[in-house]
Amino acid sequence: MTSFPFYRKAHTTPASMPTNLLLLLLFGVRVLAICPPMCTCSRGHRVVDCSARGLAILPDSLQHNIHFLNLSHNRLQDLDGLLNHFDHLRTLDISYNHLHHLPVGLPRALWDIRASGNYIRQLEKNNTAYHWNLQKLDLSLNLLERVVFINNTLSNLQALNLSHNTFWTVPTNMPHNLEMVDLSHNYLLQILPGSLDRLPKLSIFYLHANHFTSLSDGVFGRLDGLQLLTLGDNPWRGFLLLTTKTAGNTHKAGGNRKQSAPALFENTAELALKSQ
Ligand SMILES: *[C@@H]1O[C@H](CO)[C@@H](O)[C@H](O)[C@H]1NC(C)=O
Ligand SMILES: *[C@@H]1O[C@H](CO)[C@@H](O)[C@H](O)[C@H]1NC(C)=O
Ligand SMILES: *[C@@H]1O[C@H](CO)[C@@H](O)[C@H](O)[C@H]1NC(C)=O
Numbered sequence: 001m002t003s004f005p006f007y008r009k010a011h012t013t014p015a016s017m018p019t020n021l022l023l024l025l026l027f028g029v030r031v032l033a034i035c036p037p038m039c040t041c042s043r044g045h046r047v048v049d050c051s052a053r054g055l056a057i058l059p060d061s062l063q064h065n066i067h068f069l070n071l072s073h074n075r076l077q078d079l080d081g082l083l084n085h086f087d088h089l090r091t092l093d094i095s096y097n098h099l100h101h102l103p104v105g106l107p108r109a110l111w112d113i114r115a116s117g118n119y120i121r122q123l124e125k126n127n128t129a130y131h132w133n134l135q136k137l138d139l140s141l142n143l144l145e146r147v148v149f150i151n152n153t154l155s156n157l158q159a160l161n162l163s164h165n166t167f168w169t170v171p172t173n174m175p176h177n178l179e180m181v182d183l184s185h186n187y188l189l190q191i192l193p194g195s196l197d198r199l200p201k202l203s204i205f206y207l208h209a210n211h212f213t214s215l216s217d218g219v220f221g222r223l224d225g226l227q228l229l230t231l232g233d234n235p236w237r238g239f240l241l242l243t244t245k246t247a248g249n250t251h252k253a254g255g256n257r258k259q260s261a262p263a264l265f266e267n268t269a270e271l272a273l274k275s276q
């Protein structure tokens with residue numbers, strides 16, 4: 001009596017074998033499909049270029065161990081939760097798409113995120129809280145009015161491009177190891193006290209093409225590493241004198257509103273900008 005189930009089982013095994021074989025084949029085929037047909041891949045298919053392919057959705061069959069993924073110049077609207085399993089991804093280019101926010105769940109291995117030319121309005125705290133490896137973040141040409149950084153996050157971030165957005169004030173709490181910040185082509189009117197107090201490595205700071213009329217002396221005083229500051233193409237009113245820590249030369253430059261060429265100062269000691 002008890003042998004009956006075994007008999008039945010033994011009997012079904014040969015019948016299920018072709019199914020197993022089929023599954024194995026399907027799985028095998030899926031593993032072999034390492035480069036999505038609409039993309040080009042190189043370096044062992046770990047460098048993937050899917051740019052300008054008219055994509056509205058993420059191609060499937062992307063290898064899980066890719067290093068580099070270029071999805072720029074497509075029509076992608078939402079990548080939330082779709083990229084987090086690419087644990088080896090170092091460079092992600094999602095610029096010039098239709099994204100309204102930075103995708104949720106970007107891989108933590110990323111070094112370089114390029115997301116310019118989208119419709120991103122806000123950078124949430126959570127977007128960047130876990131990206132210890134990130135060195136470059138490009139959010140230029142978006143609709144950002146403010147960004148919120150959590151203290152002591154993004155500790156490896158060196159370059160932050162926020163140009164061509166809609167900022168009114170320089171973001172506070174910027175990551176402390178930044179070397180380059182581009183805030184040109186915004187609506188900046190003011191720099192809140194303390195915003196620039198803890199950026200010892202900042203050496204290149206673009207503030208040209210904004211709406212500044214004045215700045216309080218000393219606002220750049222703690223930027224010990226400053227080598228290049230651009231302040232041109234702002235509607236400066238009257239005479240502006242800005243002092244930085246380094247003693248020495250005085251630089252004078254025309255800062256009237258018609259001048260589009262940025263003012264350039266190297267190791268600024270005193271910076272004088274005269275309007276009109
Ligand atoms: C991605 O592709 C675009 C268009 O081909 C190119 O301009 C861009 O430089 C590429 N991004 C990266 C990170 O190489
Ligand atoms: C922030 O991200 C973490 C990890 O990705 C997640 O567990 C958490 O729920 C998120 N919090 C919010 C407020 O989105
Ligand atoms: C920042 O982005 C803008 C627009 O994408 C670009 O023109 C500019 O060169 C970038 N700035 C730097 C310092 O790379």
Ligand SMILES: *[C@@H]1O[C@H](CO)[C@@H](O)[C@H](O)[C@H]1NC(C)=O
Pocket residue numbers: 151173
């Ligand atoms: C972040 O750091 C600033 C400057 O040290 C400090 O004033 C502020 O209280 C900190 N914020 C939090 C939430 O820890």
